[in-house]
Amino acid sequence: MVEILELHPGMMDCNVLLVLDGDMGVLIDPGTGMNREKLLGAVGAGLNGRSLGGLILTHEHFDHVGGTGAIVEEFGCPVYGSAETAQVLKDGDPMRSGAFLFGSDMDPVEGVNVIDDNLEIGPLGFNIIHTPGHSPGSISILERSSRALFCGDLVFCDGGVGRWDLPGGHLPTLKGSIRRILDLNPGSLYPGHGRSETGDARAQIESSYLTIRHL
Numbered sequence: 150m151v152e153i154l155e156l157h158p159g160m161m162d163c164n165v166l167l168v169l170d171g172d173m174g175v176l177i178d179p180g181t182g183m184n185r186e187k188l189l190g191a192v193g194a195g196l197n198g199r200s201l202g203g204l205i206l207t208h209e210h211f212d213h214v215g216g217t218g219a220i221v222e223e224f225g226c227p228v229y230g231s232a233e234t235a236q237v238l239k240d241g242d243p244m245r246s247g248a249f250l251f252g253s254d255m256d257p258v259e260g261v262n263v264i265d266d267n268l269e270i271g272p273l274g275f276n277i278i279h280t281p282g283h284s285p286g287s288i289s290i291l292e293r294s295s296r297a298l299f300c301g302d303l304v305f306c307d308g309g310v311g312r313w314d315l316p317g318g319h320l321p322t323l324k325g326s327i328r329r330i331l332d333l334n335p336g337s338l339y340p341g342h343g344r345s346e347t348g349d350a351r352a353q354i355e356s357s358y359l360t361i362r363h364l
Contacts, residue, residue: 151273151295153337155345156191159184161251163213166194166299168292173271176204177290177299178341181251182216189223202270206230206261207301207341208287209237210315211248217258221256228261229268231279233286235261245316247318260336264288280330283311283325287328296336298350304326304357305340320364327358 155164162180165188174196182188192201201224206214208231217228217238230238237245241257248255268275272335276291282304288300303326310327313320331354338350346353 151292151297153297153339154195154297155339158188158193158216160192160221161212162188162216163302163343164339164343165191166339167197168273168297169199169268170294173202173273174199174201175202175270175273175338176177176220179204179214179216179220180205181253182219182252185219186215187215188219188260188335192220192224199228201270202273203268204228205264205268205275205299206234207208207290207299208284209234209246210284210302211246211253211255211339213253213301214238214246214255215248215251215255216217219271228258229264230261231288232263233284233287235263235271237286243282246313263343272279278333280326282313282319282326284315285317287311287326289334290324291333296334297339298330298333298335298337299339300341302341303330304338304354305343305345306346306353307342308356309343310357315334320361324358324361331358332355337356345360
């Protein structure tokens with residue numbers, strides 16, 4: 150049975166999400182990594198003896214990917230993301246990652262595995278949906294058995310949407326991506342910031358779309 154833990158290693162971090170099934174865990178977005186010890190401690194405690202089978206990155210912004218190197222060094226797990234996210238991490242690009250906004254550098258990370266439509270990690274199966282608009286490399290991740298949707302900064306609960314005024318953001322593309330995830334009918338919604346929704350996830354996505362539909 151799939152269990153989802155929400156970890157909060159630091160005030161500057163995104164929601165760090167740990168998906169567990171059996172003796173396997175998958176981490177979604179490690180946050181900035183600026184509080185390295187707290188991040189590693191939280192992930193280790195959440196795993197509670199399980200293996201970390203992989204780290205999936207929803208997009209290339211620093212508050213979602215800055216801790217990637219720390220996680221790889223500590224747990225030795227493979228990293229997965231879109232082609233755009235993989236390139237930003239390989240380059241250690243402080244502009245496209247937005248690391249400069251946090252007064253930090255983006256340490257280069259080699260070997261991010263580019264994912265397209267599907268990903269299997271142990272007993273966990275994920276559908277990968279490309280949902281740009283907030284950033285070129287944004288993806289949403291649907292865990293098949295639980296129908297939990299991890300959407301990064303595409304939408305937030307209670308009508309919020311991701312910014313489109315950062316480098317690579319694009320409002321019409323963002324609208325199309327939100328419409329795309331409506332068709333998924335997820336059972337729960339785990340955004341990159343703010344609260345999650347384990348009841349009517351579709352209603353939360355519809356509310357977000359209404360926020361920008363006429364812009």
